Amino acid sequence: MLYLAVAYGGIWLLIFGYLAVLGRKQGQLEERLEALTELTDPSERIPALAARESDA
Amino acid sequence: MPRTAALPMGVAAVMLTNIGLIFFYAPVERTMGLVQKIFYHHVASAWIGMAAFVVVFICSIAFLVQRQPRWDYTARASAELGTLFTTIVLVTGPLWARPVWNTWWTWDPRLTSTLIMWFMYAAYLLLQSVVSEGETRSRLAAIYGIAAFVNVPLVFFSIRWWRSLHPVVISTAGTGLTREMQLTLASSVIAFTCLYAYLLHLRVRMLRVEEQTALLEAQIIREET
Numbered sequence: 001m002l003y004l005a006v007a008y009g010g011i012w013l014l015i016f017g018y019l020a021v022l023g024r025k026q027g028q029l030e031e032r033l034e035a036l037t038e039l040t041d042p043s044e045r046i047p048a049l050a051a052r053e054s055d056a
Numbered sequence: 057m058p059r060t061a062a063l064p065m066g067v068a069a070v071m072l073t074n075i076g077l078i079f080f081y082a083p084v085e086r087t088m089g090l091v092q093k094i095f096y097h098h099v100a101s102a103w104i105g106m107a108a109f110v111v112v113f114i115c116s117i118a119f120l121v122q123r124q125p126r127w128d129y130t131a132r133a134s135a136e137l138g139t140l141f142t143t144i145v146l147v148t149g150p151l152w153a154r155p156v157w158n159t160w161w162t163w164d165p166r167l168t169s170t171l172i173m174w175f176m177y178a179a180y181l182l183l184q185s186v187v188s189e190g191e192t193r194s195r196l197a198a199i200y201g202i203a204a205f206v207n208v209p210l211v212f213f214s215i216r217w218w219r220s221l222h223p224v225v226i227s228t229a230g231t232g233l234t235r236e237m238q239l240t241l242a243s244s245v246i247a248f249t250c251l252y253a254y255l256l257h258l259r260v261r262m263l264r265v266e267e268q269t270a271l272l273e274a275q276i277i278r279e280e281t
Contacts, residue, residue, distance in 0.1 A: 003155055
């Protein structure tokens with residue numbers, strides 16, 4: 001019984017562990033995409049560029 | 057229910073049904089007792105793991121012929137999943153062997169070739185992470201994906217070609233399983249196939265977005281400098 005419980009526990013731990021890794025990767029990807037949107041969105045980008053130009 | 061939620065819910069339902077069949081429908085084996093129930097997920101993971109490596113092999117060839125990124129993404133995602141399912145095999149195998157064979161591990165042809173296969177695909181994943189982004193990495197991975205496949209038929213036929221402690225599940229002499237056990241095994245294979253297909257779909261989509269994001273980031277950096 002113990003071996004069976006450990007085996008099935010291990011299987012589901014591995015599957016959910018993989019899903020958790022995928023979830024973390026997706027979170028990081030969403031952050032990168034958000035940063036990209038800010039950079040490429042004209043309403044965000046132009047003030048940022050204007051600020052940089054005025055600094056220069 | 058949105059379509060995005062229907063897919064994982066469907067896979068979860070299939071997996072739960074399969075677990076129900078394993079514990080409440082399949083009979084307890086007379087000699088080995090309850091521990092024999094490891095068999096259903098052990099065998100299903102082994103078959104799906106090998107099927108995943110066949111997908112890596114086919115997609116690697118397709119990538120080298122057509123140079124389309126989708127083949128590279130599918131091969132990479134399938135290698136990850138094949139390694140995951142083979143890890144399940146390597147974890148559940150010793151847990152079943154200990155009470156039945158009285159040993160955790162033995163250097164039997166099937167066990168040894170499976171361990172070598174796991175190391176070969178772990179190296180494939182490592183190669184993916186050390187070589188920088190781009191065409192070179194995809195080409196190298198495709199060549200390695202084809203070369204690593206050599207071991208997969210060896211794993212499959214090892215119990216037929218050499219003397220092995222490991223039982224042959226399906227042979228010309230039949231399966232040696234009762235009808236209920238056969239049905240439960242079939243449901244495990246279906247459940248693991250659904251899980252594999254769902255995870256593959258998820259991972260391929262993520263790899264495509266990752267690659268496109270990296271390209272966009274590189275383009276923006278180039279424009280800004």
